[in-house]
Amino acid sequence: MTITFTTSLTLFFLLLHFSTHLQANYFPEDIFTISCGTTGNSSDGQRRWTGDEEYLSSQDGTVSEKATTQSFSINEIPYSTARLSRSQFNYSFPVSPGPKFLRLFFYPADYPSFSRSHASFTVQSNQFTLLNAFNASLHADAQAADAQAADAQATKTIFREYVVNVNDGERLILTFTPSHPNSYAFINGIEVLSMPTDLYYTPPNEIGFTQVGTTTLYSVETSSALQTEYRINSGGQQIPPQNDICLFRDWADEEAFFIKENQQNNDLPADMDGKMSITVSPDYLAPKELFRTARNQGTNGTLNKMSNLTWVFPVDCGFTYVLRFHFCELDPLINDMGDRRFFIYINNQLAEDRADVLKWSEKQKGVAVHRNYAVMIPKNGNQKRFNLSLQMHPYESSVDTTYSDAFLNGLEIFKISEDQSNNLAGPNPDPWTPLLFSTTKSTNDYNFSLPSDQCxxxxxxxxxxxxxxxxxxxxxxxxxxxxxxxxxxxxxxxxxxxxxxxxxxxxxxxxxxxxxxxxxxxxxxxxxxxxxxxxxxxxxxxxxxFMGRGNLRDHLYGTDNPSLSWKQRLKICIGAARGLRYLHSGAKHVIIHRDVKTTNILLNEKWVAKVSDFGLSKIGPNEMSKAHVSTAVKGSFGYLDPEYFIRQRLTEKSDVYSFGVVLFECFAMICEIGISCLSQEGIQRPSMNDVVLMLESALKLQESADESEEEVREDVFDIEEHHISSKANDKLMLELFSEIVDPKPR
CATH class of the missing domain: 3.30.200.20 (Phosphorylase Kinase; domain 1)
Structure with a gap:
């Protein structure tokens, strides 16, 4: 192994880092931390960086420039200086054989003579295509838009991490190629780090792991490259790279991906004082800190068996993804195999039936374990992104398990290169149009572009x-x-x-x-x-x-308001349906509400229903353009159209789905009675007297509905005189209301 002066300095800093930790089982053989466009050595307070000239195959055509503007929130090293070129350039690293972490750092800002928006290039490493026609500014703007930044042009840094295997006798080569004559390529920082051969590639002596939705086993071969899509610390804060022994992985918090609304209990059981014994073997699998917190459903006594833990991760279509789940059983109530079991679903498909962490750890408390699963996300027309969902459900049976609340300590998601083309590159996001406002300098007012003549x-x-x-x-x-x-x-x-x-x-x-x-x-x-x-x-x-009677939900759940009659319920549903119908087919453009739910249906003093809250609404497709709008998923969990959720394709039928959920909330009473009778703990079940009283109340509502059946039928067919262009939707609604009033035997 050839160790440069820079590598020696890096090793020195790593040794200082390890002096405060247990000795690691693995020490990286190759360490390159490059600040591109610089000379000499520098430090960011965590790692030692060196200039890039030694590793450039040729400097012809490349320039070194500092960003025209530098955000105070962005580290100066390695982001302030870049290597840029309007022609192809290469880096070459002398490395030992085996898998390497390859980390790329980009700061898509304006540089002298290089406009931010003109950066478009391809990046290849050995035989793998990592990025193709990569427009860094589009990714930065999309990143800012996802964070709901007021100014999407506020440049963000871009970070990409890959795992690439280098064969015996090879060097690790990085090639940057501008996409077209008017574009340029650039890079701010490069990190190359050796990693254990058995960390992410499947060892030759192992048979592989489950590929969800198939009966075949999946292996990650060294002939493939991986891209780290997500690495999260579930239930805890970010674990920064310097706290991950040897490998400097960044474990983000789960806030942006965890769906809180999906359950009532989101406990975070933790060993924050570090007193509990945790074993991670080998220790490079993950930092011990990862296992001291977890996302948990709560204690079994309060667990709602209909709840689950849910995360959503946007990914590129057309690739296989490997998900690595990290677990460590620390609960003092769990002491034997079978004490806690739960289900794991990936994209609504069962990945693990009756997951049992103590079984996986061979009945050892405090021992970290992991499980891998593969899932294929197929291409679907021109769809770019797909919402990869992860759900963990409690185990329904109490016969062969005591506790059934699911939990998770950490998760890693990797994109696997395509077999034939060795491609890892995904598409660029669509251009994002910034919001039409900013604050004025002379006043504290907002300067919105708003229709003051219309309101x-x-x-x-x-x-x-x-x-x-x-x-x-x-x-x-x-x-x-x-x-x-x-x-x-x-x-x-x-x-x-x-x-x-x-x-x-x-x-x-x-x-x-x-x-x-x-x-x-x-x-x-x-x-x-x-x-x-x-x-x-x-x-x-x-x-x-002003809507004097508030929202519909206030008359359905947890309120002292008198129960609504079937007649009132149906009239309210009909009114809301008419409002949505007008949005879909009676207005100048198709308008999709995107947040239909009972809290957004308001009632005036005369019980007239009005659809409200258009903050998430979007102009929909028209017959002359296309059948859907591709857009990031917005809405309320539980009312969200699964088709829209999965494919990110928005149509007016997404509102129809949400309205269907509202209709079923007219029917909540009998369901609630049944669910209360099936509570896990006897003390939480109603008495038979309570059951009789609740059923009598439901019967009175039914009798009231029967007496006014003909009048309700007239209301249903009293169609307003607005222009209708979607007869099928109306017919579906009428049939549904008819079924509600006069259900047919099945």
């Missing part, structure tokens, strides 16, 4: 007068956006609902603009009316007609 613009003085300076006694509702106040405008003559968004919420800003642009152009009896808005002094306030 009223209120001053903050008027809003404060209407709410007595936002007096808490006027609060009639609240949510993640902020508070809703009942106020009076025009000298106290008109009651209104005033929704005040919390300041600093970038997601709220996006929805604020969208709602005004949508609702200012819509008028319908079953859509809530937008009166106006206020954007003074960085406030984002919306003013609507």
């Amino acid at each position: 009223r613009q209120f001053s903050l003085v008027e809003i404060k007068a209407a709410t007595k300076n936002f007096d808490s006694v006027f609060i009639v509702g609240e949510g993640g956006f902020g508070h809703v106040y009942k106020g009076y405008i025009d000298n106290g003559s008109i009651p209104v609902a005033i929704k005040r968004l919390r300041q600093g919420s970038q997601q709220g800003a996006c929805e604020f603009v969208n709602e005004i642009q949508m609702l200012s152009q819509l008028r319908h009896r079953h859509l809530v009316s937008l009166i106006g808005y206020c954007c003074d002094n960085k406030e984002m306030i919306l003013v609507y007609d």
